[in-house]
Amino acid sequence: MKDAELALAEQVSTVLRHLVLLLRRSAAGQPVTSQQYAVLGSLEPGPRRMTELAEEHAVQLPTMSVQINRLEEAGLVARGADPADARVRTVELTGEGRERLLAVRRARIAAIAEELAGLTGDERDTLAAALPVLAKFGRKNR
Amino acid sequence: MKDAELALAEQVSTVLRHLVLLLRRSAAGQPVTSQQYAVLGSLEPGPRRMTELAEEHAVQLPTMSVQINRLEEAGLVARGADPADARVRTVELTGEGRERLLAVRRARIAAIAEELAGLTGDERDTLAAALPVLAKFGRKNR
């Protein structure tokens, strides 16, 4: 392994720490936690089963079960049944859940856009070019 | 606000979600949690006071107090006193804490370097160019 790669890895490590802090700050004061927001997002296209949700969020099934309990109590999602297999539970957005999802998404995107506004046009271009690379980076070894 | 900026903001939002999942996966099974690792990292240059640590990690003082309690119980840090002001407590790494920090850092950097190895040279260049921008992005509005 070359020194240049190690140095790059160190920089990546540092930047990731900063981004985590950014996310933490932007999540404070929202009407749903970032985890809840992510789960609601998974439900946008339509009903999903518990195992799918757990896998998608890299979480054990019991963790997702409890998370869905909280969202259900809050009236944001509803559990259903799969007519083909009585073991599986489906989860879908309620109307209120969908509204909440869209509202939080708007707020999040606005917050990020505001950060972007603080960059120069060149910096935005550089960032835009790197996004596909970062996306690949993040999806590896899943 | 332009459509292009909003579209970029959405992409950033998606990539950040992927990176969070990446971090979560890479943190599993380590001998310290990512929060503990971050705090140990802050102590590397030398003793720090509680308020400094809390501020640096964007956390309330009681949260840091409890975190330091755990690290102290684990033998990784030691509390001390400031001779100039009896109210302030200082925190510093123990020998064991320093060893642990370095070991985890090596493991983390190696893991990131492994991800980097899956990229082409061009992709690495693109990523390297974007890191300063991301760093600026993450540090704004702190």
Place this chain on the structure above:
DNA sequence: TGTAATACTTAGCTTGGCTAACTTAGACTG
């Protein structure tokens, strides 16, 4: 038909956030 596997849930533990309330020490004011 009986056993194994699958899909969930619940219970109980840990980490890591928060606020409120307390203690102790320093700073400042009349």
Place this chain on the structure above:
DNA sequence: CAGTCTAAGTTAGCCAAGCTAAGTATTACA
């Protein structure tokens, strides 16, 4: 210099979100 205000930490008590272990119900299969 006495009294009060402010600053620095800690503890207590709450909640979210992760985990494993154990239990239930249903399906698959030998």
